Amino acid sequence: MNEYKWKSHIARFLSAQTISLLGSSIVQYAIIWYITLTTSSGKMITLSTLCGFLPQILISLFAGVWIDRYSRKGIVMITDCFIASATLILAVFFLTGHKNIELLLVVLAIRSAGTGIQTPAVNAIIPQIVPQKYLMQVNGFNSTLSSIIMFVSPAISGAILSIATLETTLFIDIFTALVGVSITSTVPVKPLNIEVRMTKSHFTEMKEGAVYLKNHTFMSRLLIFQLLILFLISPSAFLTPLMVSRTFGTEVWRLTMSEMTYSFGMIIGGAIITSWGGFKKKLNTTLVAGGVYGMLMIGLGISPVFIVYLIFNVLIGITSPCYNTPITASIQEKVEQEMQGRIFSFMQIANSCALPLGMIFFGPLADIINIQSLLIISGILVFSISTFVYIRRGFYE
Template sequence: MNEIQPIKWKKKFFTIAIGQTVSLIGSSAVQFAMIWWMAIETDSPLMMSLAGLVAFLPQLILGPFAGVWIDRRKRKTVVIAADLFVGLVAAAFAIVFFIGSPPIWSVCLVLGIRAVGGVFHTPAIQALIPMLVPSQELMKANGWSQFMQSGAFMLGPVFGAFLFGAFSMPVILLTDLLGAVVACTTVAVIKITEPKSNSSEYPNFKREFQEGIAVFRADAKLLHLLINAAISMIFFMPLSSLYPLMSSSYFKVNAFHAGIVEFLYAAGMMVSALVIGQFFQKTNRLRLARMGIFWLGAVTLLCGILPASYGFFWIFAGLCLIMGACGNVYGLPVMTYMQETIDPKSLGRAFSLLGSVMSLAMPLGLLIAGPCAEKLGVAFWFLVSGVAIVAVTAVMALYDRK
C-alpha cells in the first residue's frame, strides 16, 4: 500500500514518536493533576463521571466531521495545530489558577476544550504512520509507538503526583505547553510525502461520512469485532473517570498510591506493546484483538470483587498491570489491520469514525455508571463491567463461528 525507503523510515518515525512521547508525558501529568484535584475537592463519583462525559463529548460531536477534514488536509499540519491548541488551553487555564481558585465546573470545561485537540490529533497521527513506515513493518512500528506512549502514560501520572505535591497548579499546567512545543518541533522538521487529496473541492460531509461507514461495512469480520468492542466499552470506559475514586474512596489511599496504579497500568501497556510488536506480526490480527477484549473483561471482574482493605489494594494494582496489557492486545492489532487494509486517502475518516463510535460508548456508560457508583459503590461497577464484557465477547465469538 505504501512505497517507503526501508533505511530512512526509522529515523523519521522515531523523531516524531519521541516528540509525541514528550508531549504525552506533559499532558498525562496535567490530566492526572486536574482529575486528582477534582477528586479531592468533590469526592463524588457523579462529578467525576460528569467530567469524563464532558471530555468525551467533543469526539462524539466533531469526530465524523474531523475525519473528513483530516483527509482533506496535510496530516502533518493537523498534528502540529492540534498539539499547540491543547498546550495553549492548558497555559490559559494556568492563568486562571494563578488569579484564584477556579470553580469545579471550569475544570470540566477545560477537559472538554482540551479534548477538541485530541479529536483531530489522534486520527491524524494514526493516519500519518503508514506514510512513514513500510507496510510489512507496521505492526512492529505500532508496537514501538505504543511502547513509548505507554512509557509516557506510566511516567505521566507519577510525574503528575510529584508535581501535585511539590508545585502549584499553574506550574503543573504549563508543562503541557512545553511538551506541545517539543512535539510540534519534531513533526515540523520531518519531510512527509502525503497522498493527494481533493481539498480544493467543497466537502460533502454526508457523502464522505457514508464513505467512512462503507469502509467498515465492506469488512464483516472487522465490523463485528468493532461492534463487540463498542458494546464492551459502554461498560469499561466510565472506569477511566472512576479510577481515582477506587483509590481515594474505596481503598482509602493517597495520590502516591493512585499514581502507582496508573504507573502499573501503563507498564502493562508498555510491555505488551513491545511483545506484540516483536513477536505477533504474523498472528491473526482480529482473533488476537478479541482475545484482548475477553481478558480485559475478566480482569475487570476480578477488580470488582476485591475487599476494601489496604492489603487488597496491591492486588488491585497488580490486576491493573494486566488490564493495561489486555488493552494493547486489542488496540494494536486493530490499528495495524486498519492501516494495512484501508486506503490511505480514507484512513483519517476511518480512524475518526471509529473514535466517535467509541466515544459514544462513554456518555452512554456514564449515564448508568455515575448514579450506580454513587449509590452502590465504585467497585460494584467494576464487577458489572467485567461480567458484561466477558458475556458480550463470548456471544460475539460464538456468532462469528456460525
C-alpha cells in the same frame, strides 16, 4: 523508501508525539486536580469530566473529513499549537490574578477537541510512513510509549504542583508542544491524492465515510464488537477504585497502587506486542486478549486479598495493548489511506461513547449489587463474546 529512512522518520515522529503528550498529560492532571482541590464540588468535577469527553466526541464528526482532506502532518502541528495557545492564554490570566474556574473548563474543552482531531490524525499518518508489515510493531511501540506516559505523568504532575504553582505547570505544556511541533516539521510524509475530493462538501464526505463503514463488513462488525466490549469492561475501568475502598481499605496508597499496577502492566503489554507482533491474523490477537481480559475481570471480582487483586490488575494492563494495538493496525491495513481519517474518527466516537454509557448503566447498579458481582458477570460476557467471534471466523473475515 529504504529501511533506515522510514525508521528514522517514524522515530522522529513518535518522539515528537511522546514529548507533546507528556506535557499535555502533566497539565491535564494538574488542571483536574486544581479544580478538585479548589472547589471540592461534585458538580464541578462532573462538569470537568463532561468538558473532557463531549468536545472530543463532537469534533470527531468533522475531524475525519479534515484528516482525509488536508495535510495530516499539518493538522497534528496546528492542533498542538492551538492547544498550546489556549494553555498560554490560561497561564496569562492566572498570572494576572484572574483565577477563574470556568476558564479552566473552557481550556479543558479546547484540549479535548484538540485530542479529538489529533488522535485519529496520528493513527492515519503512521501507515504513510511505515511499511505495512511493520505496522503492528510500530503501533505496539507507540502504545508502550503512551503507557509509560500514563504511568509517570500523575507522579510528575503531583511533584510539580507540590513545589510550584499551576501557572508554572501550564508552561510545561507550551514548551513540550513547541518542541513536538519543531520535530514533527522535519518528518517527511508522503502526500495523499486528494485533489478530486476538494470540490465536495464536508457533509458529503462525512456521508461517504458513513456509507463506507456500513458497507465494509469487517469494519462495521469490528465497530459493533468494540462497542459491546468497551461497554462491558467499563466496571473494570471506572468502578475498581470504589471496589478497592469498599473491600480492601480507604487508604490513598491502595488507590495509587491500583492505578500504577494497571499502567505498569500496559507498559509490559506494549513491549510484548512490539516484540512479538501478534498472530498472523491481527484480529485473532485482539480476540484472544479480549477472552483473557474477561477471565481476568472475573479474577478481580473473586480476589480475596489486595495483593491478589493487584496481580490481576497488572495482568489486565498487559492484555490491554494486545487487545487495542491489532485493532489500530487492522484499520491501517484494511482501510484505504484516503478514508482512514474518517474511519479512525468513527472508532474514536465509539470509544468515547461506550465507556460513559457503560458507567451510566453500571454506576447506579454498583449501589444495589456489589461491584465484585458486576465484574464477574461482565467478565463472563466479555469472555463469551470474544470466544464466539473467534470461533465464528466468518464474522470478521
